[in-house]
Amino acid sequence: MLTLIDERNKKYVVDGKKDFHTDLGVIKAEDIQNSKPGSIIKTHLGHEMKVIKANVNDYIDVMERRCTIILPKDIGIVITYTGIGCGDKVVEAGTGAGATTLRFSRVLGNEGKIYTYEKRKEFYEIAKRNIEKFGVKNVVMRYRDIRDGIIESDVDLVFLDMPDPWNVVEHAYEALKYGGWFVSYSPYVEQMKKTRKKCEEFNFSEIFTYECLLREMEIKNDAVRPKTRMIGHTAYITFARKVP
Amino acid sequence: MLTLIDERNKKYVVDGKKDFHTDLGVIKAEDIQNSKPGSIIKTHLGHEMKVIKANVNDYIDVMERRCTIILPKDIGIVITYTGIGCGDKVVEAGTGAGATTLRFSRVLGNEGKIYTYEKRKEFYEIAKRNIEKFGVKNVVMRYRDIRDGIIESDVDLVFLDMPDPWNVVEHAYEALKYGGWFVSYSPYVEQMKKTRKKCEEFNFSEIFTYECLLREMEIKNDAVRPKTRMIGHTAYITFARKVP
Amino acid sequence: MLTLIDERNKKYVVDGKKDFHTDLGVIKAEDIQNSKPGSIIKTHLGHEMKVIKANVNDYIDVMERRCTIILPKDIGIVITYTGIGCGDKVVEAGTGAGATTLRFSRVLGNEGKIYTYEKRKEFYEIAKRNIEKFGVKNVVMRYRDIRDGIIESDVDLVFLDMPDPWNVVEHAYEALKYGGWFVSYSPYVEQMKKTRKKCEEFNFSEIFTYECLLREMEIKNDAVRPKTRMIGHTAYITFARKVP
Amino acid sequence: MLTLIDERNKKYVVDGKKDFHTDLGVIKAEDIQNSKPGSIIKTHLGHEMKVIKANVNDYIDVMERRCTIILPKDIGIVITYTGIGCGDKVVEAGTGAGATTLRFSRVLGNEGKIYTYEKRKEFYEIAKRNIEKFGVKNVVMRYRDIRDGIIESDVDLVFLDMPDPWNVVEHAYEALKYGGWFVSYSPYVEQMKKTRKKCEEFNFSEIFTYECLLREMEIKNDAVRPKTRMIGHTAYITFARKVP
The missing domain is CATH 3.40.50.150 (Vaccinia Virus protein VP39)
Known part of the structure; x- marks a missing residue:
């Protein structure tokens, strides 16, 4: 599991099993799988997301x-x-x-x-x-x-x-x-x-x-x-x- | 590791590698090894000690x-x-x-x-x-x-x-x-x-x-x-x- | 100085020098002057106001x-x-x-x-x-x-x-x-x-x-x-x- | 009422109606009466006492x-x-x-x-x-x-x-x-x-x-x-x- 941080400091927790959709654009599952903590990946609209190790608090914050x-x-x-x-x-x-x-x-x-x-x-x-x-x-x-x-x-x-x-x-x-x-x-x-x-x-x-x-x-x-x-x-x- | 509790509610942490000496008497290493949480063992002077699972706090309380x-x-x-x-x-x-x-x-x-x-x-x-x-x-x-x-x-x-x-x-x-x-x-x-x-x-x-x-x-x-x-x-x- | 409490528990602090206007109606200066802590006075629209001794907190709450x-x-x-x-x-x-x-x-x-x-x-x-x-x-x-x-x-x-x-x-x-x-x-x-x-x-x-x-x-x-x-x-x- | 503070910062509350005895010596009633906040008076043994206005806390601290x-x-x-x-x-x-x-x-x-x-x-x-x-x-x-x-x-x-x-x-x-x-x-x-x-x-x-x-x-x-x-x-x- 990885945590993505967008330009507005909003966090997302992703597992890379499928493409990830946000209002800043889509990130391909493949891109997530190829990233690791420290990576910076881009949505199809060109917005950058910082990748960090997800922790349990990141996950709890976004879960249902x-x-x-x-x-x-x-x-x-x-x-x-x-x-x-x-x-x-x-x-x-x-x-x-x-x-x-x-x-x-x-x-x-x-x-x-x-x-x-x-x-x-x-x-x-x-x-x-x-x-x-x-x-x-x-x-x-x-x-x-x-x-x-x-x-x-x-x-x-x-x-x-x-x-x-x-x-x-x-x-x-x-x-x-x-x-x-x-x-x-x-x-x-x-x-x-x-x-x-x-x-x-x-x-x-x-x-x-x-x-x-x-x-x-x-x-x-x-x-x-x-x-x-x-x-x-x-x-x-x-x-x-x-x-x- | 086990925690012993004496009649005065004083706690000791023991590992059973050797005899254990207290002011209420001696407990043999063997007796410690044969006990488990829930046991009650006696010192050579007849004082009872309750045996419970030791936790890290019990140990920190008594360590150097x-x-x-x-x-x-x-x-x-x-x-x-x-x-x-x-x-x-x-x-x-x-x-x-x-x-x-x-x-x-x-x-x-x-x-x-x-x-x-x-x-x-x-x-x-x-x-x-x-x-x-x-x-x-x-x-x-x-x-x-x-x-x-x-x-x-x-x-x-x-x-x-x-x-x-x-x-x-x-x-x-x-x-x-x-x-x-x-x-x-x-x-x-x-x-x-x-x-x-x-x-x-x-x-x-x-x-x-x-x-x-x-x-x-x-x-x-x-x-x-x-x-x-x-x-x-x-x-x-x-x-x-x-x-x- | 007196504190009035309306039916909604809203407080007003009045000195009786002039008529007092609220959204629940008008209270005449005279009525205020004739009241004392414990009185209940009515606005011209018939709404009741309880009268109590005003304290400094009542006044600070409503002052400019x-x-x-x-x-x-x-x-x-x-x-x-x-x-x-x-x-x-x-x-x-x-x-x-x-x-x-x-x-x-x-x-x-x-x-x-x-x-x-x-x-x-x-x-x-x-x-x-x-x-x-x-x-x-x-x-x-x-x-x-x-x-x-x-x-x-x-x-x-x-x-x-x-x-x-x-x-x-x-x-x-x-x-x-x-x-x-x-x-x-x-x-x-x-x-x-x-x-x-x-x-x-x-x-x-x-x-x-x-x-x-x-x-x-x-x-x-x-x-x-x-x-x-x-x-x-x-x-x-x-x-x-x-x-x- | 005056508060006296000795060299050890110990406080006493006095009213000057009679001589005041401490382990550092005696202060005459007259000396107390003639002092005011800001004065420094001496016991008969030569120890200095600072005089300040007594407040209710000074008094409560020393009262019975x-x-x-x-x-x-x-x-x-x-x-x-x-x-x-x-x-x-x-x-x-x-x-x-x-x-x-x-x-x-x-x-x-x-x-x-x-x-x-x-x-x-x-x-x-x-x-x-x-x-x-x-x-x-x-x-x-x-x-x-x-x-x-x-x-x-x-x-x-x-x-x-x-x-x-x-x-x-x-x-x-x-x-x-x-x-x-x-x-x-x-x-x-x-x-x-x-x-x-x-x-x-x-x-x-x-x-x-x-x-x-x-x-x-x-x-x-x-x-x-x-x-x-x-x-x-x-x-x-x-x-x-x-x-x-």
Whole structure:
């Protein structure tokens, strides 16, 4: 996969399987196949496109979606505070458009696996297309309500972005490895509180909840300041670890 | 590697190569080798230890270090905003005690590689011991001042935690893949500003700087509130992407 | 002064000196004069208006202005960290539309005084109208560049919202009472740094800089969360106290 | 009242009614009476003390207290978002050590009045001493449980720092002027939520809740950064306005 950047700094993600059409003209599949990061290719109308290595963010930005996407800042802390990485087994619900699935997929590698549950047919189909098109091999999609149980066992992380994560705490406890993590992403205080209580009931350990705030700094006329606008809140992220 | 949790909730990370001594008694290497996550083993004094899968955070918490460690929150956003993952090639400086090296190592996998530069002999040695003991195979340590040049090429990410990252921007530009990222971690505004200017000179694109703030929520007597204490600042993290 | 609230929750601030015209009809001056907080009065078209005591925020919201207004959060910390109150003497520059002037005026009372400097004729005129209409007696307006010197002496607070506050540090030092405060409001790091250095040169004490962040909580469907949107930055507020 | 600053930058607040004893020696009452801001006076052991105008923060820092004090940042937003000022009438509970009482007292002036309720004898006595010693004339102390009713009427602000502010919403509604404000200061989400609901029942308008975060910037070796330590949370401050 490659990312093309046009003269207006607009980005496109292409795989070179077929000709690529934009309002600045057509790029032949062949030209894409022959290019590599660093190349500059031209549309049939003569407009230049810079070619760079595509990353998962480029792809998520342009892929089909009909729902909100969890921000990288929030997935970042899930990855580092649980310590997941290559070779690990992750269970996720709901899939949504598949953005988080792809992010996890990136850090789990070919030796790892992510099983993603989605009970809404529409999102299941969208995510399926998105994930297939991105071409990763370590994702297993499940068209299923995770509240009916988790099929996998010996799991390193169960990650939940759904309205009622407390209803999956028991299933998660069963599915998890000792030392593995349950993590839920919930916008509301009440969701977080109810989930934490359930985690305590099931004897999870190291229960903590973080909120992650990102501030962007800007430089204008050679002077530095934080940006005026900022996202005030996305969600409370609750972590709980299974111990004997 | 396994993590043991004693009755006081203190954690130990063990590899079972030899007997393990604590103030609660000795655990035989053999007992460690025969245990697995979920086991409970006893010291020769009869104290119980719960066994769980060790993760990179357990290990970093107990490993040798004589310097500050970059917090998971900050490495989290580096991972997700650059989109690095399995199979990628990362260059890092300075190594410090090796904590960040190990975190990157986790998400790069066996197909990926991290080259970590440290010019201070003392830290180089500490990190070497820490990394070897953790048993990862994708780390190449370089006892070298990264300001003298980056040996690698076609790199996905150059990550710098050093006082003068601006002195490495040129080397990073050369070493990076098109589409790869330069990221610097700097506590002071002036460092960030100087580095960003240098990135602009070298025609990097998508330059942005984030500060990541983590708030922990607590539940006391069944009532929720953010914790009184909070880390106010660690560093400004500047991102810049190489484009043609 | 009274605040009227119409059926759409839109607010108006009226003084009853003349008939008041809105798109919901006219209210006679007489009706306003005969009303008091708690009254409900009708326009000639029969629309009801609730009457409440007007406060300075109601007035600032509707008054004429062609510039950004400093937010209450920022003036709040100026008031409480300097400890100013009734009977104190404050010098301020620039006046802008007069919003901050009115806020200070409220807490200084009839025994106190605020001297506000504005060198831009247009803003001087706007502020003059705003301040006169609000009807306070403790404001002295100066159409003058404060960098040319401060006329007053024995001042409790010099508050500066201007691009180059460092150019007024010397004048402020002379004008201030021992124990009085110099405070500057600056969006950029560089302004703050330069001003602090100047304060150090003039031997000010208790120099500190705050940034004030306000998060609003919301309740939706009986569940609590911080709002998604938040103002990320307004200004760095630097305090310095004159000591012998 | 004057503030003395010794050679170690330690502060004392004195009224000159009697000799002042410190570990650096004694200062005669007469010497204090004859000094003014800007003076330098000596103890009988020859140590110098700088004299400055005392402010309410100097006094609060040294006064007797056996409880936590609400921080200036939080009182700041109460003052500016309600628009209270000289001549206003405020009701407060509980008094605690009287710090907030003194802050409000400063901005209400001689024409204003603050009625402060405290039901715990011990705190009532401490606050009484603190307030008398500070010498303000606009404070009326009430040794009384505010949940038994508010004696005053036509009040501009009812400010509550107590565990169950919802129990005072009805009394506050009765006591307030139309256009006046109910404000409660509560560390926990649940307190805030319960109070807001009660405010909705009593038909309060303009209900909103803020959390105020202060970040301090520091300069080290000529470089700027936010401080490492920060107060993560004090309280949720809920505002509600009485309308007809």
